[in-house]
Amino acid sequence: MARPRKPLLNRERIVATALVLVDEEGLQAVSTRRLAAELGVSGPSLYNHFRTKDEILDAVADRICADVDLSMFEDGTGWREALLGWARSYRAALTAHPNIVPYLAQGPGRRPSQLRMADAVFGAMTAAGWPRAQATHIGALMRYFVAGSALGSFARGFIDDAAVYAHDYPHLGQAHLLAEHQQDVDEGAFETGLHALLDGLALRHPATPGRG
Known part of the structure; x- marks a missing residue:
């Protein structure tokens, strides 16, 4: 045969x-x-x-970046909600493959998926009234934040041994439990930072009352 x-x-x-x-x-x-x-x-x-x-x-x-959802930049979603949905999708793609994050952090180069992402974000921000320079800064800022959040786990860095923290670190009495709740801690931190970041950007938008 x-x-x-x-x-x-x-x-x-x-x-x-x-x-x-x-x-x-x-x-x-x-x-x-x-x-x-x-x-x-x-x-x-x-x-x-x-x-x-x-x-x-x-x-x-x-x-990996081809899995990131960009539809929110094309369906009329407001800039804040679009960044929120995109950041969540982007982080999900990266946390599924965290070892590639340092390579992705070098920039889009000639990678079509990353260039489409940069184009979509920049286009949506300028269409929403952000000056071109600030739109560029927002795209970079969001990518720094998402990539950093996907690079590792804060919670997983604490070992499951209460004795390590008992005497010298009085405020870390429950730190030995963090690794057990790693997903909740890491996702909660991401969501807290993401909303704080977007709230801050909203205050800087050119259309915000009181700016000028």
Whole structure:
């Protein structure tokens, strides 16, 4: 009998395999040699699809950002509610793949999904009356905030040992319980910061009474 044919090597398989490596082992695990081994192909065959490792990581990052919902910038939603919905969707995409966040923080480069995101945010802010410079600052600010919130867990950093905090840190008597409630703490912190940030921006909007 003929031996089963291996699946054809294509960009989709390469990106999917790279994403698994990033999720399970971190960015440092991705190399053309490692990918070739995981895919069961020779190293040079990858170069038929990607010229460099960075191009592969760009494609991984682009796939993740493609899951971010941008519809709120196109359906007439007010700028504040649009930023609120987008930030939540953006964070959800990043927290599903936190190891890619440092790479995404380098900027959009040529990644189509991230460029579409930047275009949508900037366009919506200028359409809502924000001056172009401030619209740029808002887009950058929101991305800093979301990426930072997805980079790690504050709550998970506290160990489950009450004795560590008992004597020297009198205000941290319940800190050993934080890791157990990690999701509630981290999501609560994100929501608190997000609403505070948007409330502050609303006070600075050119149409806010008293400004001028």
